[in-house]
Amino acid sequence: MAVKVIIFDFDGTIADTYYTFVEIVNELSTEFGYKPVTPEDLDRLKKLSSREIVKQSEVSLIKIPFLLKRVKEELSKKISFLNPFYGLKSCLLQLQLKGYTLGIVTSNDQENVQEFLFNNDLDNFFEFIYSGTTLFGKHKVINQIIKQYNFSRDEIVYVGDETRDINAAKKSKIKMIAVGWGFNAPEALAKCQPDALINEPHELIEAVEKCNDDFLEILLVD
Structure with missing residues (x-):
């Protein structure tokens, strides 16, 4: 067919939304207890699979749904741009x-x-x-x-x-x-x-x- x-x-x-997403993730780093993403990190992370990125992140699996929820909330404030x-x-x-x-x-x-x-x-x-x-x-x-x-x-x-x-x-x-x-x-x-x-x-x-x-x-x- x-x-x-x-x-x-x-x-x-x-x-x-990529760089806006990165900006938000960095803004939330203190709240969720991980290091901000550097430009060098971005080049490396783009070459990894989605699962590899999650595994290498400093965020526990339990916190990831809450992090994603916060990212969506912050993204809503920037969506008009x-x-x-x-x-x-x-x-x-x-x-x-x-x-x-x-x-x-x-x-x-x-x-x-x-x-x-x-x-x-x-x-x-x-x-x-x-x-x-x-x-x-x-x-x-x-x-x-x-x-x-x-x-x-x-x-x-x-x-x-x-x-x-x-x-x-x-x-x-x-x-x-x-x-x-x-x-x-x-x-x-x-x-x-x-x-x-x-x-x-x-x-x-x-x-x-x-x-x-x-x-x-x-x-x-x-």
Whole structure:
């Protein structure tokens, strides 16, 4: 079945939140008892998987949900200053005009996402927004969406910027396009073997169409 539905991650994929996220994490370092992140740390951390970053952090697993909650709260205060990645809006418009259904799955608060989309004139592109997922539980939300909308797994592509996004897509058995402009560096993403890896927003449409081309090739071979 050809691709009909494109599900996007939010932070680092649509919204350029990386450095704001780092700023907030550093502001909360005293409250949660860890060292602030340095520029040298950033270069190293971007090359690690999401799970490796959690393991190397000085925050206990028990505190991580509380830290994430505080990050979301602080992010809500800065959301009006954030922008989408350059060129992404044009890509979303083209995908919508081609008839794709677009949606969002995020661990950010839905209010943050909706405000960001409204502020940047992106609110008319997305048919659904699912938020509040746990750090490594996106596959469960994706599965809920598939069940609720009666989607076929073959008609979905997930677009995200972290290794955990790739793993979530694999667990849900859907195609995955990794983007190299967000939280994880391209080399870290490549190790997880997404279906496609792109480095600029303008490459997104071609990557989606390639997923359809691969499907047609399978039909022709069969």
